[in-house]
Amino acid sequence: MCGIAGLICKDRQILALDEIGSKMNTSLLNRGPDDSGIWIDNDIGILLSHTRLSVNDLSKAGHQPMLSSSNRFVLTFNGEIYNHWDLRQELEITQGSQNWKSHSDTETLIQAIECWGVYKTLTKLIGMFAFGIFDRKENKFYLARDRFGEKPIYWGITGVGTRKVLIFGSDLKALKSYPEFNNTINRESMGLFINYNYVPDPHSIYENIWKLEAGKILEIDVTDDDYSKIYPMSWWQLEDTIKNVDGREIENESEAINLLKQELIKSVKSQSKADVKITSFLSGGIDSSLVSALLQETSNSQINTFTIGFENKRFDEATYARRISNYLGSNHSELIFTNEDALNIVPKINEYYSEPFADPAAIPTLLLCNAAKSQGYTVALSGDGADELFGGYNRYTMAPKIWKYFGIIPNFMKPMLINSVNKLSTQSIDLIGSILKIRQFRERLYKITDKISYSNSLEDLYYRLIREWSDVSSITEYKYNQPFTPISNERLNQSIHELKLDPVTFMMVIDCLSYLPGNNQVKLDRASMAVGLETRSPFLDKNVGELIWRLPINLKIKNNCGKYILKEILADYIPKKLFERPKAGFATPINEWIKGPLREWAEEMLNSNKVRDEGFLNPEITTKLLNEHIQGVKDNSKKLWSALIWESWIDKNI
DSSP: OEEEEEEEESOTTTSOHHHHHHHHHHHTTTTOBSEEEEEEETTTTEEEEEEEOOOSOOSGGGOSSEEOTTSOEEEEEEEEETTHHHHHHHHHHHHOOOOOOOOOHHHHHHHHHHHHOHHHHHHHOOEEEEEEEEETTTTEEEEEEOTTOOSOOEEEEESSGGGOEEEEESSHHHHHTSTTOOOOBOHHHHHHHHHHSSOOTTBOSBTTEEEOOTTEEEEEETTOOOGGGOOOEESOOHHHHHHTTTTOOOOOHHHHHHHHHHHHHHHHHHHTOOSSOEEEEOOSSHHHHHHHHHHHHHOSSOOEEEEEEESSGGGOOHHHHHHHHHHHTOEEEEEEEOHHHHHHHGGGHHHHOSSOOOOTTHHHHHHHHHHHHHTTOSEEEOOTTHHHHHTOSHHHHHHHHHHHHHTTSOGGGHHHHHHHHHHSOHHHHHHHHHHHTOTTHHHHHHHHHHHHHHOSSHHHHHHHHSSSOSOGGGTBSSOOOSOOOSSOHHHIIIIIGGGOOOHHHHHHHHHHHTHIIIIIHHHHHHHHHTTTOEEEOGGGOHHHHHHHTTSOGGGTSBTTBSOHHHHHHHTTTSOGGGTOSOOOOSOOOHHHHHHTTTHHHHHHHTOHHHHHHHTSBOHHHHHHHHHHHHTTSOOOHHHHHHHHHHHHHHHHHO
16 A cells, blocks of 8 residues: 655746655655655656555565556556456466566556556456556556545646646645645535535545546646646446446345355455455454455464454444454454543544544544554455445435335425424433334434425435535535535436436445545545555455346345345354344444533634634534534534534644
8 A cells, every 4th residue: 555646747847846756755654654756757747756555565676656667657556456466467478478576566557557558457457546657658647546436546736827737646635745736625525525524526625626536547648738628537437337237137145145255255365465464354243244254264374353442332342343253263453442542533633634524433443543553464454335335324224214104294294393303302302212222313313304304305315314414505604506416416417317226226326436435435545544554345346346236136135124145145154143233333422522521622613703714614503503512402413523623624724
């Protein structure tokens, strides 16, 4: 795993590219602490930089930026190509014996591009990656990103006049290290963040800076100074994968289970290869337990598993992980954190996430990655991606159920429903929740009544369930066009709606295109890279991903429970009694923290004069939210958390 960055400039003479490259590498040292390099062509005006976390081939032979054997191509690459040994064999067949200088996947990638070209090579890759490669013969520069957006890449335009540059990097910190970075905050992106707690791709928090979307590529003629002609193109689209399923559906359950099991075994086996110490994150849930079980299945020795726990037993799941580990016989490590340990992370979140990011699960994820690295691990397998691909989120079962019973209510009656709920005391609601044995019943009831009152269809209800505000303009000092969706309406109407998916599959597709790369992969990548840890996600393997869409929805969600087929596979390795329980995820007591140990910080961040002077959020609304929450009138923790993260980010970035 690594950090990559670079730029293309109009002014070939004035810019000190070596100094800029050094600053870029310094900003990305956490992503690549083991080595760094810079490649410059002053005549063309191009800079490629790289910081390296050594995972495969720890020698200097894997140094980047790397030149191809003919010196035609120069590559800066972040990621892992899991099938690179297969590609080497194919290259041997195609071109004859190769004079390989290393056993790094970087060399395999650049030689594959020299043989097959960029576009054909991309279709052959199985792995996670973001890379920039310069073709010195054609004066073409390419920037590409993997299918599921596991590895990040920002790009855009900054500077003024002849010193305007096209710039790219793994992290916004690299782009901002350019001395004349002058991009202002994008108000539309701010609204997206306040609504979703992250900035969805392809947006970034800055004007004229974008994230390259998953499965996209930029092709740039470096001799053309007109940057307005540059736009991303798709080298892969999820919609095409789904279209190709037609006639290839797998209806037989036993066949589906067997095929998926074999693909997952292959994925785990390929992703467990490394020249460094490797572990498997184990929470005790379905996803991480299956990855750990398959890792042990494919290993000739005792595997390592790792988990963290919390002193607060309401949020501690270490016991479940311990039981799974005992059954598998893994070498298990467990670190217990106090409430204070978690709270100490909060003021530092914006140091790790250079773009505002308000998923509270970032806190335990940061603790987990830091703890794993402190135990000597450089690579960790995770269960990320299973929820989106196998129907694991509650909204996939909850939204259709809600719409079935409440969607028939006429619009004129919906305000009456809200008023009736609002008149109930919190004690009464909590009592009903305890009788019905529904966790977080009060929060869910408020959320459901609010969302259903404004929804006109099941699709509309889904969008409202995944965002916090019915009208985000009410908290921001900016008027937005409604409705907000996490992906472009153009893509929705031109490719996704044309698929004519059932409602649940539609939700899963939107989550795969937005929430997976924009929230979950960001959360894991930034947390792991903050400490120089590489994380790998076997569920996001290319072949697993293609097989998933051939499975009918009833093999993913059955009896109102998601991940049915994964549970059936896991039952071959672990008794169901050890893993069957309600989904929890990485829970954090944000509600309690804002009322208690974080109250002073929250009041400082949302001070009405401070908020008013900065001019982004509405101070009357933020004050009202905070007062209601502290007084116990209403649980506003989710809305408050995005406001708090925004204000703390602004403090460090304007």
